[in-house]
Amino acid sequence: MPKRGYHHGNLRQALVDAALELIEEKGPTGFTLSEAAKQAGVTPAAVYRHFEGREDLIAECAQQGYEIFADLMEYAYDTGQPSDLASFEATGRAYLAFARRHPGHYVSMFESGISINRTPELAHVARRAFAVLEKAADKLAEHIPEDKRPPKQMVSAHIWAMSHGVVELFARGSPGTKSPFPPEDLLESGIGIYLRGLGLIPPDS
Template identity: 70%
Template sequence: MSKQGYHHGDLRRALVEAALHLIEEKGPTGFTLSEAAKTAGVTPAAVYRHFAGREDLIAECARQGFVIFGDVLEHAWDGGQPSALSAFSAVGRAYLAFAKRYPGHYMAMFESGLSPQNSPALGQVALKARNVMDQATEALLAHIPPDRRPPLAMVSAHIAALSHGVIELHARPPAGTRSPYSPEDLLESGVGIYLRGLGILPPDQ
């Protein structure tokens, strides 16, 4: 990429795109700021016009990812239509689809060591996705009497953990390995077993 002709916003965008490419290739901790600058076609000094360092650059990748992630989950949830269960399943499929389509963003968000809880900027944009998961979980729990209803935050966290586990183990397997089941089928069956175990779904559903 040429070092000439960058506008202010173009350079920042080029650096983010370079970082996303390197994250996909080497992981969020596997590249240097100099490599990101070289990939973007600029000098390392140019990076500091926009980012305080490598972690700041990765944080921007994560921030953009959470914005997209929240929109994807919200679109999948669609207000719980046509039913809470079908919409919840759509959210699970959207979780996997996001990780496949935006692997660099996903790794920056969840594998870089950056925590939305410790970063106001990340926490703010991550809130939308968390709210969608909470809404979807609350709708599934609505028919259970309050005194028998499991904690919403716990169920939502367990579903997120299942989703991340399927992504890590089966949606991005090492070269030469292959699961006999699709990630979508694995997630759907795993969530179904979990929800039936809690009494959220009847045995025959």
């Protein structure tokens, strides 16, 4: 295998790319740094020039994933107009799309046990992604008197949990689970029921 890291001048990214492939194949705890080095075409000693250990490497995968994820969520929200509801639902579809297209990043972010507070940079970009749903919840609640509005952090956390559940059970091919409906339809109908229950959208929306 050619030493991709040395040849293209970006060994750090070559190791991240190798780790993402291994995470997708074996999970975040199913590979070693030596395997990542071999996948990248370098010696194990070369890894330590850039990463202190496997968790440090996975954290970098997670940070890059959150960058992609935050950009995707922001784009989905901005292009979901003309209605606030459409924008909200677009972020849910973006969540599913991200999990499908970037499984290595997704696992690094949500299933590796790496804290988003591991580094200031990781915490910042993760917060940027969370803020999109909070903004969407805030916009939907504008018509409700302020003292009666549900907390935007609560609403966004519930939608996040619902999105994550649909991804884990139905969008990523979990063994033994098969939905009679497309994951996008499941999530959209669930969001609609939840938001109507809170009074954030009228029954006929």
